[in-house]
Amino acid sequence: MKRRNDDRKDQLIAQQLDVIRTMTENNLSHMGGDFWGTPAAPSPETMAPKAPDKAPAPEKPEKQSAVPTDDAAREAAAEIPPEKIEDLQAELDGYIGLGAVKQEVRNLINLVTVYRLRKENGLPTTDLSLHMVFSGNPGTGKTTVARLMARIYHSLGILSKGQLVEVDRSGLVAGYVGQTAIKTRKVIDSALGGVLFIDEAYALNGRSENDFGQEAIDTILKAMEDHRDDLVVIVAGYDGLMDDFIHSNPGLESRFNRFLHFDDYTPEELLQIFERQCEKGCYTLAEDARETVKDALEEASADAVSFGNARGVRNLFEKILTAQANRLAAMETVGREDLMRLTSADVLAACKKTPEA
16 A cells, blocks of 8 residues: 555656646746746636647747758748737737836837838938847846847838847857858858847957957958848847947947846846746645745845846746645645645745745
8 A cells, every 4th residue: 555655656746747847848948938928818727737838949048059050941030921010019018027128129119110111201311220239137038128129120121030049159159260250150141131149248359369259249240231231139248248348349339329228127026927937837826925935036136146037036936846746745635726736835945944934
């Protein structure tokens, strides 16, 4: 009898961990949608818990070198029709926080719209630079907004495809003379018609006499001039470092004149992000758990850089799911409500605290 109970508990643990792993993979590939996008329509009361469906062609929330390997990939991007600007604005408004960023994006949409109307009516227009600098701590939504900007520019007819290609230094700089320009041009070619998003762009600044980061910068600057009508470059990173990077090169200063700062999320906004994650995963917080989560987020977010803002929320959520799985594995019977319910004890266990603490 004991062996049978042990086998049943082992099976339950395996099932829970499989659900957690599937949700984790989905979170990593859809961080923008999970944290800042519109919540899923089904609610925990009307839908049984299940592993989230896998969306086609997921993107990593962290840095990646999304370089198509053949012409078919680029042709596929070109076939994506522009979305309605009203739908994209509604998506932007649905993001948690980002008040100042939302206003700047609205201003830019209006500016580009009027610019196009003047051209269509044969009126003179000034050169419109759409390259941007995003600054802020990790997990504040920079990649998410860059992805949305690519779609907005496509909707407004500024970009022909609207894809986002995300890279960092490793995706642009090679280790030998002459290879960096080739590597960088390949990335630029994949970004034509869309947005090239360079995370931690200040890492391109030369670290030594033999560093090839400057070669990558020069290649990018030339492409920005040669393809000014169908390429937008967004560089991102920490506040002070991004200022130093832009002002380190006259070419960068002349081409980047739009700056968006991403503030850290407040504890209340972090709690909203957590609750949205629960809703999308068909989980409910027990009555006493909400305050426990809020306290945990307030404590952890005191150091926004190490916590990681929305990424920190994701990490805490996954730890709580593990704590819940361990708790359920010790129960004799587990019902549907138990599988959906996250308790204060789960939160404390995830934070390695006891109820008395």
